[in-house]
Amino acid sequence: MAKRLWPPGAAVISGVLLALCFPPFGIGMLVWVAMMPLLVALWTGGSDRRRGWFGFRTGFLAGAAFWLINLKWITEVSGMGMVTVALYLALYFAFFGAFAAGVGNPWRPRRSGREGRDALAEAGRSLGYAALCALWWCGLEWTRGWMLTGFGWNGMGVAFHETLVLAQAAELVGATGLAFLPMFMAAVVVQVARRLHGEARRGKRLVHWDFAAAATLLAVAFLFGVFRLQGWKPEEVVPLRVLAVQLNIPQEASRVLWSLEEVHGGYEDETLRALNELEEANVMRMEEELEEGEGALEIEMPDWVLWPESALKEWLLFTGDGLQVTGPANRLTLERVLGAGSFTLLMGLNEIEAVLDGDIAVPVEGGDSYNSLLALPPGAERFLSYRKQHLVMFGETIPYQDQLPILRKFYEMSAGVEFGGGFSTGSGDEPLRIPHPAAPDGQVAVIPSICFEDTVPRLLRKYVHTGGQLIVNVTNDGWFKDSEAAAQHFANARFRSIELRRPMVRCSNTGVTAVVGANGSVYDPLTGSRRVLEDESGNHLTRGWLFATAYVPVDGPVTLYARGGDWLSAGGFLLGLGWWLTARWRRR
Numbered sequence: 001m002a003k004r005l006w007p008p009g010a011a012v013i014s015g016v017l018l019a020l021c022f023p024p025f026g027i028g029m030l031v032w033v034a035m036m037p038l039l040v041a042l043w044t045g046g047s048d049r050r051r052g053w054f055g056f057r058t059g060f061l062a063g064a065a066f067w068l069i070n071l072k073w074i075t076e077v078s079g080m081g082m083v084t085v086a087l088y089l090a091l092y093f094a095f096f097g098a099f100a101a102g103v104g105n106p107w108r109p110r111r112s113g114r115e116g117r118d119a120l121a122e123a124g125r126s127l128g129y130a131a132l133c134a135l136w137w138c139g140l141e142w143t144r145g146w147m148l149t150g151f152g153w154n155g156m157g158v159a160f161h162e163t164l165v166l167a168q169a170a171e172l173v174g175a176t177g178l179a180f181l182p183m184f185m186a187a188v189v190v191q192v193a194r195r196l197h198g199e200a201r202r203g204k205r206l207v208h209w210d211f212a213a214a215a216t217l218l219a220v221a222f223l224f225g226v227f228r229l230q231g232w233k234p235e236e237v238v239p240l241r242v243l244a245v246q247l248n249i250p251q252e253a254s255r256v257l258w259s260l261e262e263v264h265g266g267y268e269d270e271t272l273r274a275l276n277e278l279e280e281a282n283v284m285r286m287e288e289e290l291e292e293g294e295g296a297l298e299i300e301m302p303d304w305v306l307w308p309e310s311a312l313k314e315w316l317l318f319t320g321d322g323l324q325v326t327g328p329a330n331r332l333t334l335e336r337v338l339g340a341g342s343f344t345l346l347m348g349l350n351e352i353e354a355v356l357d358g359d360i361a362v363p364v365e366g367g368d369s370y371n372s373l374l375a376l377p378p379g380a381e382r383f384l385s386y387r388k389q390h391l392v393m394f395g396e397t398i399p400y401q402d403q404l405p406i407l408r409k410f411y412e413m414s415a416g417v418e419f420g421g422g423f424s425t426g427s428g429d430e431p432l433r434i435p436h437p438a439a440p441d442g443q444v445a446v447i448p449s450i451c452f453e454d455t456v457p458r459l460l461r462k463y464v465h466t467g468g469q470l471i472v473n474v475t476n477d478g479w480f481k482d483s484e485a486a487a488q489h490f491a492n493a494r495f496r497s498i499e500l501r502r503p504m505v506r507c508s509n510t511g512v513t514a515v516v517g518a519n520g521s522v523y524d525p526l527t528g529s530r531r532v533l534e535d536e537s538g539n540h541l542t543r544g545w546l547f548a549t550a551y552v553p554v555d556g557p558v559t560l561y562a563r564g565g566d567w568l569s570a571g572g573f574l575l576g577l578g579w580w581l582t583a584r585w586r587r588r
Contacts, residue, residue: 006041006045007041007042007045007046007054007058008041008058008061010037010038010040010041010045011037011038011041011058011059011061011062011065011097012061012062012065013037014034014035014036014037014038014062014065014066015038015061015062015063015064015065015066015067015069015093016065016066016069017030017033017034017037018030018031018034018035018062018066018156018159019065019066019069019070020034021034021156021159022070022154022158022159022484022488022491023484023487023488023491024484024487026162028159028160028161028162028163030159031156031159031160031182032182032185032186033186034182034186035182035183035186035187036186036189036190038058038059038062038097039100039133039186039187039190040190041058042055042058042059042097042100042101042105043100043101043105043106043107043108043190044107045058045101046058046101048108051101051102051105051108052098052101052102053098054101055097055098055099055100055101055102056094056095056097056098057094057097058097058101059093059094059095059096059097059098059100059101060090060091060093060094060097061090062090062093062097063089063090063091063092063093063094064086064087064090064093066090066093067085067086067087067089067090068082068083068086070086070154070488071085071086071089072483073480073483073484073485073488074480074485076479076480076481076483076485077253077479077480085151089144089151092140092141092143092144095140096133096136096137096140099133099136099576099580100133100136102580102583103579103580103583104129104132104133104136104576104579105129106125106126106129106130106191107194119206119207119208119209120209122195122206122210123208123209123210123213124210126188126191126192126210127188127210127213127214129187129191130184130187130188130191130210130214131184132575132576132579133183133184133187134179134180134181134183134184134187134572135180135568135569135571135572135573135575135576136572136573136575136576137156137179137180137183137572138176138177138179138180138183138568138569138572138573139569139570139571139572139573139574139575139576139577140573141155141156141176141179141569142176142566142569142570142572142573143573145176145456145457145458145566146458148393149390149391149393150390150456152175152176152455152456152457152492153455153488153492154488154491154492155175155176155178155179156178156179156182156183157170157175157176157177157178157179157182157495158175158178158491158492158495159182160178161491161492161494161495161520164225164229164498164519164520164521165222165225165226165229166178166181166221166222166225167225167494167495167498167520168224168225168228168229168498168519168520169181169221169224169225170495170498170499170561171228171498171499171500171501171559171560171561172559172560172561173560173561173566173567173568173569174457174495174499174561174565174566174568174569175457175492175495175499176566176568176569177566177568177569180568180572181217181218181221184214184217185214185218188210188211188213188214189211189214191210192208192210192211195208196208228519229519229521231525232525232551232553235554236553236554236555237551237552237553237554238436238438238439238440238444238468238551238552238553238554239438239549239550239551239552240303240304240436240438240444240470240549240550240551240552241300241301241302241303241304241547241548241549242302242303242304242305242306242505242515242546242547242548242549242550243271243274243275243278243302243304243305243306243343243545243546243547244305244306244505244506244507244513244515244533244545244546244548245267245270245271245274245305245306245307245308245507245513245545246308246507246508246509246510246511246513246533246542246543246544246545246546247263247266247267247270247509247543248478248509248510248541248542248543249263249266249478249509249510250478250481250510251478251479251510253479254479256313256478260313260314260329263311263312263313264312264313264329264330264332264333266543267307267311267312267333267337268333268336268337270543270544270545271305271307271337271340271545272336272337272340273545274545274547275301275302275340275341278300278301278302278547279301281300282297282299282300282301285297300547301341301343302341302343302547303343303344303436304343304344304345304346304434304505305337305343305344305345305346306345306346306347306472306474306505306507307345307346307347307348307474307507308347308348308474308475308476308507308508308509308511308513309348309371309450309451309474309475309476309508309509310348310349310350310371310476310509311347311348311349311474311509312329312330312333312347312349313329313330314326314327314328314329314330315327315349315350315351315352315363315369316330316349316350316351316352316372316374316383317351317352317353317354317361317363318351318352318353318354318385319353319354319355319356319361320355322382323356323361324382324383325354325361326349330349334376338376342378343378344375344376344377344378344434344435345375345376346373346374346375346376346434346446346472346474346507347373347374347474348371348372348373348374348450348474348476349372349374350369350370350371350372350423351369351370351372351385351387352364352367352368352369352370353367353368353369354367368424369423369424370387370388370423370424370426371387371388371391371396371423371450371451372385372386372387372388372426372450373385373386373388373432373448373449373450373472373474374386375432375434375446377434377435378435384432384433384434386426386428386432386446386448386450387424387425387426387427387428388423388425388426388450388451388453389425389426389427389428389453389459390452390453390456390459391422391423391425392451392452396422396423397422397423397425429462429463430463431445431446431447431448431463431465431469432445432446432448432472433445433446434446436468439468439552439554440468440554441467441468443468444468444469444470444552445463445465445467445468445469446469446470446471446472447460447463447464447469447470447471447472447500447502448463448472449471449472449473449496450473450474450475451473451474451475451476452475452489453473454471454473454475454489454492454493454496454504454506455489455492455493455496457495457496457499457561457565457566458565458566460496460500461499461500461561461562461565464500464502464556464558464559464562465558466555466556466558467554467555467556468552468553468554468555468556469502469552469553469556470502470503470504470505470550470552471496471497471500471502471503471504471505472504472505472506473493473504473505473506473507474506474507474508475489475506475507475508475509475511476508476509476510476511477489477508477509477510477511477512478509478510478511481510482541486508486510486511486512486540486541487512487540489511489512490506490511490512490514490540493506493516494516494520494522495520497516497517497518497519497520498518498519498520499559499561499562500559500561500562501518501553501556501557501559501562502518502553502556503515503516503517503518503550503551503552503553504516504550505550510541511540511541512532512533512540513532513533513540513546514531514532514533514540514546515531515546515548515549515550516531517550517551518551518553518556524548524549525551526549529548531546531548531549532546533545533546
C-alpha cells in the first residue's frame, strides 16, 4: 500500500512547494527543490508497464495541488470557475509527468551492473536527460501561454521576481525560458543523489561531472545577472516624472459599487490634492535653496498623470471620420484636472462606435466597443488611443456565446452577476507616441497594455522599436478584492521590463501601482526610494497617489527576446515532441 501511495504524495508535495514560491507566500528559494519529489516519483514509481499513464496521473496531481492553491483568488468571482481553470492547467503538469516517466526517464529501462562504470558517460547521460526534461517543461509553459488564447500566469521562472540577479536572463530566453535552470538543476541533483547512494553502498566515490556542469551553468547565469544589474550613465536615459492615482474602488465581479459622482469626484480630488502637495513641496525647497544660496532648483511636477483601466464612468464615442465625443461628466472632470497643470493625461476608458445624427453622436447598435488606453498631451484636441487586443475570456468576451448561450448562463450563474456584454478586439502594432521635450526626438513611444496584457509577452514584444520607449499598463484587479491576485499579477508583469529592457509604469484601481526599471527593480537607481504605492503597513491595496521617476533609455536595445521571442521554450517543445514520437516509432 505504501509503495502505491508515495508517488501521489510526492506529487502533491511538489505542487505545494511550488505554490509557496508565489504571492502571498513568496518563498522563492523553494523553486530549487520543489520539483525534486515529483521527479523522484516519476522516475522510480510505478511499474514498467503503462509508464505514460502513471506519469500523466502523477503529474496531474502535482498540477492540481499547485493551481488549486495558486489560483484560489478566482473564488472571489467564481468558485466553480477556479476549479475548472485549475484542473485544465493541471493537464500541462500531466503531460510533463507522462514525458518524464517514460521517454524522459534516465532510469528506464533499468541498466543493471552498468551504473558507476564510466563517470564521464554517466554525467553526459544525466545532463542529457536533465536538459530534455527541462526543455519539455519550458515548452509546455510556452504552449500554455497561447493555447485557448493563453494563460502564461506564474510560470516557474516567475519565482525569481524578487531574485533579480537570476531574472536578468529573461532578456535572452523570456520568463518561460527561466524555468530551464531550476528544473535542470533539480533533475541533475536527483540523479547525482541516487548515484551517491549507490556509491556509499559500494564504498566507491566518483567524480560527478554533471553536478559540476550544472553548478557552472548556475554561476554563469548569476554573473550575467550581476553584469546586467549594473547602473547606467545619466546621459543614456531621459527622466520622466509620473503621477499615478489609485482609488481602490470596491466592486463585485465587474460591477463597480461607487456611483458616477463618487468615482469622478475621487479622481478629481486625489489628483488635485497630489498636484497641490507637490507644488507646496517645490515652494518649500525653493525657500530653503534661497536661504542656503545654492544652485538652481529643479521643479518637480509630473510630465504624465495616469489613471487606471476604465477610470471614468462615461464612454468615449468615436465615428468613422475621427470624431470623438464623451459625456458631460467626463468633460467636467477632465476640465477640472487638466486646468491644474501642463501634463499628458493617460487613462483607461471604454470606447464605442457611433454615428452622427445631426449634431449628436449616437452609438451604433451592435457596433464595436473597446477597452482602451487613451492619452491626451497638453494642448491636444484628440485622444491618442490603444484598444485592448488580448481580451479576458469570460470577463471581457465569451467565445461563441451566440452559438452556445449556455456559456453566458454558466458565467452568470457562477459569478452571480449579469454579463455586461463583450468588447471588440483591437489591432495594430505601433506604439503610442507622446510628446516629451526632454527626449532627443521630442517624444517617448509607449508600449501599451491593459489589465492582464502585461503578462502576455508575445503581445508587448511586437511594439518594440529602437529609441526611447517604456511600457504603460493600466489595470483593475478589483474583481478579486483584497486577494493575492494583484501581487501575483505584478510579479508576472515585472518580467516584461527585463525581457524587453524597457521601464514600466503601472496604474491600478485596486492592485499594484508602481514604476519598474528596465532591470525589473522597483527602486529608484538614484535615490534608492521604493516606487510602489503602499500604505504605512506596506499594503498596496490602498487609496492614494505615487509620484516617481521612470528612466527611459535614449536608445533602448532590441533584446534577443524582443527579436526571437520564446525561441528556447518553443524549441524545447518541438525537441520533446520529436523525442517522444521517435521513441514510440522505435517501439513498434
